[in-house]
Amino acid sequence: MPVPVPSFLNSVLGGSWTARPLDVSDFAATWRADGPDGALFVKAVPLARASMLEAEADGLAALAATGTVRTPQLAGCWRDGERDQCLLAMEWLDLARPDQRFGERLGHALGALHRTPPPEGDGRFGWHRNNVLGATPQLNTWSPQDGRAGWLRFLTDQRLGALRERLARRGAPPGLLTALDPLIDGLEHFFPADFSPRASLIHGDLWSGNRAMLKDGSPVIFDPAVSISDPEAELAMLELFGPAPAGFAEAYAEAGLQPGGSAEGAMQRRKLYQLYHLLNHALLYGGSYLSEAERVARALLPR
Template identity: 50%
Template sequence: MQQLQEPLPELGELLGGRWQLQALGASAFCDTWEARQGRDLLFLKSAAEAGADMLRAEADGLRALAATRTVRVPTVHAVLERPGGGVILALEWLQFVRPDAEFGFRFGQALAALHAQAPPLRPPGFGWTRDNYIGATPQRNTPRHPPTAAGWIAFFGQARLRAMRERLRHAASDLRLAIDAVIDALPQLLAEGPPPRAALVHGDLWQGNWGMLADGTPVIFDPAVSCSDAQAELAMMELFGSPPRGFREAYARAGGTWPDLRRTQLYQLYHLLNHAVLFGGSYVQQALRTARALA
């Protein structure tokens, strides 16, 4: 690992002292660091101005999830606007361990408690206070829609499916036509089963975005929050893997309802389209097959 001798001056100005940094790695839009000062330890993400809003949105989502006091997230210590442009996001350092046999039960209970809370938007509705990001793709959360079945159909159709269609304008026309057909069919696709229920959701809850602390506490991170149908969260958890053992049972015991196959496929389509935007290739065909099966 690269060892940097000079601390970032912004850290000292805001947090006090001199922080020694060790580079941990980089993604497409940010670098990550371990910051140490005596016994204090922070996890940092730094981005140039082009990626700065992604870190601001991440901090907003983590603070919203933390405010529910239902599920553990890394504490946001600071969002530092760098004088030369860009942002440093300073987070609580959390050490994860391999999940134990009971992890899924605790995780299911925690997520059910999150989804059971009244949505924090005022007035209530579907959407969020700002647009944010799903992976590296801008995620539209505005304008908001009322917390009704019609409101969810409008929000999911416009802010989720049609927003992705716009980003796939250079894709083959058959995919774009299939997306249009799904949007038109949303009232029928959502007519069966429980009515959509607005809840604060993590929004990108695949298995790479959860972990367990040494005391057994489940933690979620890297959110793409919104007030959405809680079942959309569960569908995402089954797209690139599956929830840990015991999760579904604990979630159901706590009053949560799992989506049926058709609704699962519908909500997964949004994420497949996002992967088609980001990576193309086989995700385009997978999204096309799913959209055609739905419509």
């Protein structure tokens, strides 16, 4: 893939730029670029996949606009038809090892993000464009209504059901599909009649690799897959591959957004939301993720 990053940045940003390749993404070519305005982190994909980087830029801008949590500042996202590529450039982040109070600061930041009225949707769930989760297209068509009914429709059509169909087309094991079908058909069992999910802007893919600490101690988040969703889904992903940082839960609770209903019900919903990400990993990587997704799906079925 022809990607003369310095000359392209010279033309769109001015000045004289240098770049060195990195190997930090499974889904895009990456560089560190240095120029008159400092350092940038640059991603490039073929033009046919331009929407992937454009959606990332859109998500970062939406998160930044809330003023609640630090994200890398965007330098630009450009389609380069001459070289059949799309480039996304953003601030280079100088990171530090998380300290003992990182979890507390992250909890306060995410609580503020989830409490901020979403920029659009009128209480419904979705987003104004589709984006990607890893390399998987993530559908974000708006739910037809708000509240419990709207969330159930969004979760069925745009999340679990959408990945079930992708897995079926990919030839997923029949056991996984037969576990998913009754689970998806019975999603209302996870949401009591009085359950009213909050419509919040969420990062959408907040595992440990997509959050970090800046040298000044501020939490920073990146590589989003944003949507307006139940914020419990954010917390589920944050804990999928390990516990939240120490102090996070207590700080987040100060925002008054703790899951409603019984503790058992909240735990079951968390496992359900985690299943969405397990299904995505099964789609992307196969292997043990397929069996793990089936195990989790079967464990969630009513007994």
